[in-house]
Amino acid sequence: MLKKQLIMEKALELFSEQGFEATSVQQITERCGISKGAFYLSFKTKDELMISMVDYYLQQFIIDIDRVVKCVPNKETMLVEFYKSIFQAFREHSASSRVFLNEKAFIVKKELFDKVTAYEAEMSKSIIYMLEQLYGDTLHHTKYDVMYCIKGFMKSYAELFIFSDMPLDLEQLAQSLAEKTDIIARHTTIPFITEEFVSLIAKPYEKEITKDTLLQLMEQNMDHTEDSIEKESLELLKQQVEKTTYSRAIIKGLIENLRPDPAYNWIAYVSAKYFHI
Amino acid sequence: MLKKQLIMEKALELFSEQGFEATSVQQITERCGISKGAFYLSFKTKDELMISMVDYYLQQFIIDIDRVVKCVPNKETMLVEFYKSIFQAFREHSASSRVFLNEKAFIVKKELFDKVTAYEAEMSKSIIYMLEQLYGDTLHHTKYDVMYCIKGFMKSYAELFIFSDMPLDLEQLAQSLAEKTDIIARHTTIPFITEEFVSLIAKPYEKEITKDTLLQLMEQNMDHTEDSIEKESLELLKQQVEKTTYSRAIIKGLIENLRPDPAYNWIAYVSAKYFHI
DNA sequence: TATACTAATGACTAATCGGTCATTTGTCAA
DNA sequence: TTGACAAATGACCGATTAGTCATTAGTATA
Numbered sequence: 109m110l111k112k113q114l115i116m117e118k119a120l121e122l123f124s125e126q127g128f129e130a131t132s133v134q135q136i137t138e139r140c141g142i143s144k145g146a147f148y149l150s151f152k153t154k155d156e157l158m159i160s161m162v163d164y165y166l167q168q169f170i171i172d173i174d175r176v177v178k179c180v181p182n183k184e185t186m187l188v189e190f191y192k193s194i195f196q197a198f199r200e201h202s203a204s205s206r207v208f209l210n211e212k213a214f215i216v217k218k219e220l221f222d223k224v225t226a227y228e229a230e231m232s233k234s235i236i237y238m239l240e241q242l243y244g245d246t247l248h249h250t251k252y253d254v255m256y257c258i259k260g261f262m263k264s265y266a267e268l269f270i271f272s273d274m275p276l277d278l279e280q281l282a283q284s285l286a287e288k289t290d291i292i293a294r295h296t297t298i299p300f301i302t303e304e305f306v307s308l309i310a311k312p313y314e315k316e317i318t319k320d321t322l323l324q325l326m327e328q329n330m331d332h333t334e335d336s337i338e339k340e341s342l343e344l345l346k347q348q349v350e351k352t353t354y355s356r357a358i359i360k361g362l363i364e365n366l367r368p369d370p371a372y373n374w375i376a377y378v379s380a381k382y383f384h385i
Numbered sequence: 386m387l388k389k390q391l392i393m394e395k396a397l398e399l400f401s402e403q404g405f406e407a408t409s410v411q412q413i414t415e416r417c418g419i420s421k422g423a424f425y426l427s428f429k430t431k432d433e434l435m436i437s438m439v440d441y442y443l444q445q446f447i448i449d450i451d452r453v454v455k456c457v458p459n460k461e462t463m464l465v466e467f468y469k470s471i472f473q474a475f476r477e478h479s480a481s482s483r484v485f486l487n488e489k490a491f492i493v494k495k496e497l498f499d500k501v502t503a504y505e506a507e508m509s510k511s512i513i514y515m516l517e518q519l520y521g522d523t524l525h526h527t528k529y530d531v532m533y534c535i536k537g538f539m540k541s542y543a544e545l546f547i548f549s550d551m552p553l554d555l556e557q558l559a560q561s562l563a564e565k566t567d568i569i570a571r572h573t574t575i576p577f578i579t580e581e582f583v584s585l586i587a588k589p590y591e592k593e594i595t596k597d598t599l600l601q602l603m604e605q606n607m608d609h610t611e612d613s614i615e616k617e618s619l620e621l622l623k624q625q626v627e628k629t630t631y632s633r634a635i636i637k638g639l640i641e642n643l644r645p646d647p648a649y650n651w652i653a654y655v656s657a658k659y660f661h662i
Numbered sequence: 663t664a665t666a667c668t669a670a671t672g673a674c675t676a677a678t679c680g681g682t683c684a685t686t687t688g689t690c691a692a
Numbered sequence: 693t694t695g696a697c698a699a700a701t702g703a704c705c706g707a708t709t710a711g712t713c714a715t716t717a718g719t720a721t722a
């Protein structure tokens with residue numbers, strides 16, 4: 109497990125320097141200080157490494173956004189907090205941003221493309237949720253356009269973090285973009301992106317969370333860990349997925365137990381969606 | 386010359402399907418129906434092909450934008466025309482957009498990165514010029530932010546053209562984005578990107594047009610052509626670059642002669658800048 | 663110490679890569 | 693028909709690739 113992480117981190121460095129295709133497994137193992145054989149003990153193929161990396165790096169990003177959107181109590185500051193959180197992530201993980209967020213264009217393998225698209229759809233959902241919280245029904249026919257604008261702001265300004273290492277005032281950037289977003293939300297009258305439009309585009313990639321997929325996800329993360337509150341919570345939660353007997357409060361409690369642990373926070377995120385919590 | 390174009394077009398298809406590194410010279414020559422040796426008669430290396438392709442495809446894009454920005458007489462419709470022109474290009478050349486515009490992130494070769502960055506800087510200049518025409522001094526401390534927003538809108542909405550083949554109403558899209566741009570321009574109060582900031586980022590890539598670089602560019606495009614008005618115009622213009630004797634009107638006329646021809650429109654664009662026309 | 667097991671190694675393979683060059687083909691004028 | 697020249701070919705090169713597997717090193721148990 110730790111070996112996997114080491115490989116993913118060194119591979120990220122190399123991919124961000126040279127690109128995926130131009131980086132050889134040899135180079136990765138050299139930077140890790142391990143043998144080629146050891147690499148293939150952790151990952152079946154080079155492609156599988158890339159797929160794992162997408163999960164490893166994008167899940168955290170999605171969870172961060174979702175937390176801000178769901179937890180900030182003050183509507184006045186939500187947009188600012190949202191942007192601050194986003195760009196903080198860009199700054200701290202500029203290498204992974206370079207590799208994964210900008211852009212899907214060079215992701216030519218369908219499986220990877222679908223994965224990245226699915227994560228982006230998750231992000232879009234969080235943004236839409238935020239806009240609904242902030243503006244309610246007044247925005248109902250332009251909210252998808254506002255979402256596209258927000259994603260555009262992210263892409264455009266992310267460049268500053270990804271391609272230069274200048275010191276940037278996060279607070280002012282967030283203020284500036286929050287103001288722009290608010291202006292757009294309040295004044296836009298001509299919509300372009302409609303709800304059915306979004307559903308047409310997004311649907312093919314959208315994987316709904318079924319009992320089976322969730323159980324499978326849980327089993328994958330079951331083994332490699334010693335006894336702990338987290339492990340017990342996960343086991344109980346798994347039983348509840350198979351047959352729900354506890355109250356929603358208990359289930360929520362179990363989920364919250366898992367959330368802080370990086371090894372389980374994606375399971376927590378998905379479980380919360382599954383139980384509609 | 387025609388062989389070069391054939392190779393670039395087939396290579397574009399393959400790069401857009403598989404990416405640059407994953408596409409072999411073999412594959413390119415097979416799709417062209419030529420031998421491997423013939424490829425290396427046109428391009429010294431695979432890298433040189435990519436560099437030529439950046440020029441070939443991005444120059445046209447830059448020229449298109451600049452024409453709209455400089456020639457649309459009506460300020461009321463300029464933003465709409467600007468967006469219409471941009472997205473028309475995305476629609477018609479979705480393959481090259483996929484390869485070049487989204488994103489620089491996977492361009493790991495410095496020479497290519499600098500080239501793409503330089504072309505993007507040209508685009509930024511056109512956008513700034515447009516904003517100055519439209520809003521004048523009232524925008525002077527937020528114009529760079531508005532430019533970044535415009536580029537964000539482009540990146541975000543371009544996705545629709547690049548990753549889906551749905552029929553899209555260009556007119557309505559342009560109207561929608563023009564409205565958003567206008568709203569942002571009129572209401573933004575908190576700037577983030579300042580002039581010195583832009584100069585700090587852009588300068589390293591900015592190549593000024595010197596007499597020598599322009600002459601060099603002209604010489605490169607001198608040979609492969611039979612006698613024509615265009616060729617004569619180019620020769621006269623070259624003399625004027627070496628030693629200016631004619632009036633500005635005549636020089637402008639010569640430049641305009643070159644503009645319509647795809648083989649010379651980049652020279653026309655650069656010459657106009659050189660002579661400040 | 664002996665045994666049993668897993669973790670790790672790196673030489674190896676078959677395939678493919680970008681790039682070269684002796685050779686052939688095609689096209690002119692003489 | 694010939695000779696001269698340019699255009700095009702594809703077998704070939706050394707280097708590198710992803711992936712394999714017989715072997716070894718390390719560790720825990722008995």
